[in-house]
Amino acid sequence: MSRQYQQPPGALPPPGLLSAQIPNLGPVIDPPYSDVPDFSEYLAPAETKAVEVEPLESWFTTDIRQKAVDLALESDRVTRKLEGKRHQVLDVGTRSMDRETELPLVGIYNYTDDVVVEVTIDPMRRAVIEVAEKSYQPALTESEQKQAVEIVRDDGRLAAAGIDVSTGVGLIVEDEDAGSPRHGHRLVDLRFGPADRYVPTAFAIVDLSAQEIAEAGLIAQEVAP
Known part of the structure; x- marks a missing residue:
């Protein structure tokens, strides 16, 4: 190795940072899932230390x-x-x-x-x-998610199947078929709880551009032996 690329002795790393360990604090799941094991049992324990911080005021009020x-x-x-x-x-x-x-x-x-x-x-x-x-699809907003849930509620199919539509959470998806009538539309993929289940119980693809449901149904649930 050429000397111009060699680290000067003692210059780096600074004292106390000879070994930098990044702890995996794991997810915080509340309420805990009832249909999968607690993930925390697979994580190594991590030591934490409280520190004082000084909040900075943003100009973007x-x-x-x-x-x-x-x-x-x-x-x-x-x-x-x-x-x-x-x-x-x-x-x-x-x-x-x-x-x-x-x-x-x-x-x-x-x-x-x-x-x-x-x-x-x-x-x-x-x-x-x-x-x-x-022409692009921004992230789903809270207001749009509420609109999508209300469209599902008004449709009534999932509610009639016993699904609590108020548990719906979603994200934006895109129809990549250029020949599809929904190509480029504002599509929301909603999944429904209960909140303590890892696997959703139902889904709905809501077209906010057309103000209608593109597809909806129940999701098969695996039964533990």
Whole structure:
């Protein structure tokens, strides 16, 4: 090995870090699953130590988020794109303009055309910097999950089968068949509890773009001997 790549004696690692061990603290499952073993029995014990931390205040406050949403929805550039379209604000994140500048980024989903309208806001100037339409599926929001659960509840099939639809939790999935009528739609894959079971008891694929259920059914349960 060339000397330019050799570690200077005693330079690294710092004192006390000759052996860096990363403990596996394991998942916290509450309530514990009733149909699978407790995972904690497979994990090595880990020593923990309480430390003091100093919370840092973010510039990206709730007030700034709300102002960004208000400015986006009041903008003529945005309203022209959303006029007559069923839409919903999904999230307010940030966009890095350069190494020192971050601006609020409002994400609005257009369920009519299945596109995301991204609006970059300068809250100090109270100005819309950029409006762009993009084709991708953002993460499911809590509001959308509630909508999907209500669609399942109104459908009534799973409730009639004894499923507690209020236990439904989901994520976004995509229909990759370009010839499918649901290709590009906002699809939510819901799975239903009870919460203390690892294996779901039922499922439903909810199309939020069409406001209907694409598919639903019960999931076969394995019975322990």
